[in-house]
Amino acid sequence: MKRIPLGISDFKTVIEEDYLFVDKSELIKEFWDIDGQTILVPRPRRFGKTLNLSMIKYFFENSSNDNGYLFKGLNIENHKEIMELQGKYPVIYLTFKDEKHSSFEYLKAGLRNILSKLYQDHKYCLNTDKIDNIDKEYYNSIINKKADIIDLSNALKKLSQYVHSYFDKKVMILVDEYDVPIQAAYVSNYYNEAIEFMRNFLSGAFKDNSSLQKGMITGILRVARESIFSGLNNLKVEGILSHKFNDKFGFTESEIEKLALQYDIKENLINIKEWYNGYFFGDTTIYNPWSILNYISNPKEGLKPYWVNSSSNDLVKVVLSKSTADVKSDLEELISGNSITKIIDENIVMGDIEKSSNNLWSFLLFTGYLKAKEAYRKDEDIFYNLSIPNREVRSLYKNIIENWFLDTITRNNYDIMINSLINGDIKIFGKLLKQFVIKSISYFDVGGYEGEKVYHAFVLGMLISLNDTHEVLSNRESGYGRYDVMIIPRDISKLGIVIEFKKLDADDDETLEETAEEALKQIKDKKYSITLENRGIKNIKEIGIVFKGKDIYIKENDNEK
Template identity: 55%
Template sequence: MKKSIQIGTSDFKKLIEENNYFVDKSMLIKEFMENGADIILTPRPRRFGKTLNLSMLGYFFDIRTKSDTKELFKSLKIENEKEIMKLQGEYPVIFVTFKNQKHLSYEDFKDGIQMLLSNLYKEHDYLLYSDKLSEFDKADFKEIISRKAQLGVFSEGISNLMIYMNKHYGRKVMLFIDEYDVPIQEAYMRGYYDEMISLIRNILTCALKDNIYLEKAMITGILKVAKESIFSGLNNLQVNTILGLKFKDKFGFTEQELKELLTYYDLQDKSDDIKKWYNGYVFGGKTIYNPWSVLNYIDNNEMGFMPYWINSSSNDLIKKLLLKGDTNMKLELEELIAGNSISKAIDDSIVMSEVEDSNENIWSFLLMCGYLKAIKTENIEGILQCELKIPNKEVLIFYNNLIEKWFKESTTNQKYELMLKTLITGDIEIFSGLFKEFVINNISYFDVSGKEPERVYHAFVLGMLISLSKGYEVKSNKESGYGRYDVMIIPKDVSKIGIIIEFKKIDDFLSYTIEEGTSKALKQIEDKKYETELLEKGIKDIVKLAIVFKGKEIKVTQGNIV
């Protein structure tokens, strides 16, 4: 009988004991122990096995269950590492996760932290019966459990628990902290960021900084959060982002691991499709597959390929950042959706409070969260320069859905479809009216400043790129400064109309009129012979349009019909 696929189980012991398939990541234990840093931060995208890996580390080292858990590691790769196996069950262990600390307000967050620490102390309530702890220790212990302690005492909750465990066992403590940045992102979205940062900083600094009771610690999250000084002054903190070389094959599935999985479940013939849908990640130069989507597909392969990973979260923050992006971001997003790459300077230390300040910050955020991949990385005078692409078909679906959602929220679906239909059928008079209405009504939606209508037409081009993709190829030929932005809509059926659109923006300080701008745009189409590509493809009916902006004035004009 084949082992079953257990989706979403992050408890290592449960996974092994219930005879579920386990992609053997046990060599993480060896790499963790042989790493010279006392505190290791390994940010990875969500659903890439972080919690399961920490759970495995916890079960391996936990002194409380030494005899019970040794069997869990039988037949795993780590069993062959004799020196490492001597450490099995030799340390007190604290495992704490912040993954559920998603709250609407700071008050709710404080309550959540108090409950989290109360439950953590209950897990170790055997210490209340230890003759190594003083009555004062036990009194403080009970205050945490009952959630009656002052906030300052809760801030030192993890640190104090390490002291109690060290007194009881006479050994230093292994500390594993999971999803440390969940409350950071949530507080950023909900508006209590500064207060939350202060509390989470106190908790983590007390636990990690100059703590003589700490043996080693591993911390996971999605991001390396910088400048908030959460890890301020930690002299022995090592950070290993997806761009680093350490732990590069310990989160997500390698190509060899995927091959073994598919062979076990007799799905070898699906490897090419799985690569298109769920591959594309590069961690430290290593090709990595999305484990969440791969396992979901194997478990439900009769249903075909689906976007499992992107549907496993609300993606609210990602959507917010992309929607607020400026015109350059819309242009670059268009490049990515067309299957091209963009080159960006990447800062792998995310500053949540500054992530919206520039496009560069947003691209870094998208890369670290798994919505982009770095196909090439160069260190140029201390700055990481990355060539970025959309990693796979699943994530491309996310961007496509996001753009469609923009339009459904910013205009009626019926009007948007009618606008595109009148364009591709050549009914330019009706298209003109609908397009002007679309721009005027949606400047406030697509453009936060309300001053740049070109953001709307770049969003419009993105919309065409997605909405017309089944029957048309949408190509754009951009020029910096928005002096020219021509679009070609090429029908796959040569009997249909081909369309050339020249967008032109006239700055208010220029003396020429919108009519003169229109003439220039149409003349440019003729002089540059843009219709040549369409004619060579056998397309005989060609519509030439000039769409010109001056302030909030918009003019749509049809040129000579070929």
């Protein structure tokens, strides 16, 4: 069996050292044949973007060493007209995958380093009379890391012109992970500076560049045309909702089945699917390649979250923690295993992710934290059914939600609070809930207190904490109305709970106790407990919880049948 290329994304190394290579070489033909001079291919992280771009580089590159041997026996050899292009073009290849910086000053230093290395790789350009002395001075300023930010922003376009002039042949430009510095800038609050640089840098190289033969840009997000690719009318975007390249990033069902046979893990195939598949690129089912390769490399370690643990997931945590009560309510549906229906917009402006829930769901979809299926059109909008792809990604949401609570209440107290609730000790539960609410108000509130945010955060906490022993339902129909929360024990001899939440404003005349009585009366009058009774649960507790600012009041009814 071939070795697993974990962390190896250089195509030449994978082939020469005989690592496992799942053949995606027909991507080369698709790239060459597709309309559009420049192709943007957004895919989630660690789905093979760098390896594929490296493969394209080695195929077209007219280096002094013939790279044709790297493609022996691969599927691309079946396309003779494409094989005639092998080794025929100069190639400029640049990756931003490591450019994650905490300030714009650090980003500029990082840019000087990678562009200096890029110019050194093409230093042959200086050995010609086709480049005048002024351009040679510019060239050396990039190599020596002396260029200012304006000169840096022109560096890719100028290099393509120098290479074009040297070879007298137009250039392939390949840019990998273009949005890594943008995401880092968003988290570290220098987003506008990073956007301005990347707009000038990429537009210069790919817009109206007479030295460009064809280009490919990879990243995670599409990002709105107006924010980066302004006026770039030769750009064609092929994202995860597209049917182009749909089987070229990540592993398909048939590829997984072959790997299962090859590495003798077929008996675990059902569990592998549950943990690592669930993505749909176009209409193709795709498995997470990073997690699959990690599992195959050491199956004795078992199935666990490899992909979600391969990054800090900072951006996901930031946008979710700042989300609205409606978003947290939708998260309850997702954590419960259900789907939500949302408009998806591929033209994301990262700076507006927090301003629109549709932007948030689009962001989570394109970054691999949701999957989309069953699209339908209503007027000019396209709606998708969104859900959590698999157990691995669900574990990330669970971790994020748990950390919300650990930031507001200790693990020990949180466990005691939840256990007190399901065991019917409402006095202890109420005491700890008050602590949680007081501390949560500042944590979950962005721009003013909203009791709904605390409420939904609390429900999310119950959903993940009680999943093994209870079914937690929120805002569902029962009897003659919709209850707020129902906790249904999987063991029907245990306590079932119905909770109705009420919120009082500061100028309301009702008292906390009166409102709690109203909550209990509502549970009784609307027969919310009938769902529990129909499940055979006899021990039922009905609870009214009232919020008023930082004050909280809890009242209960025992309703044993």
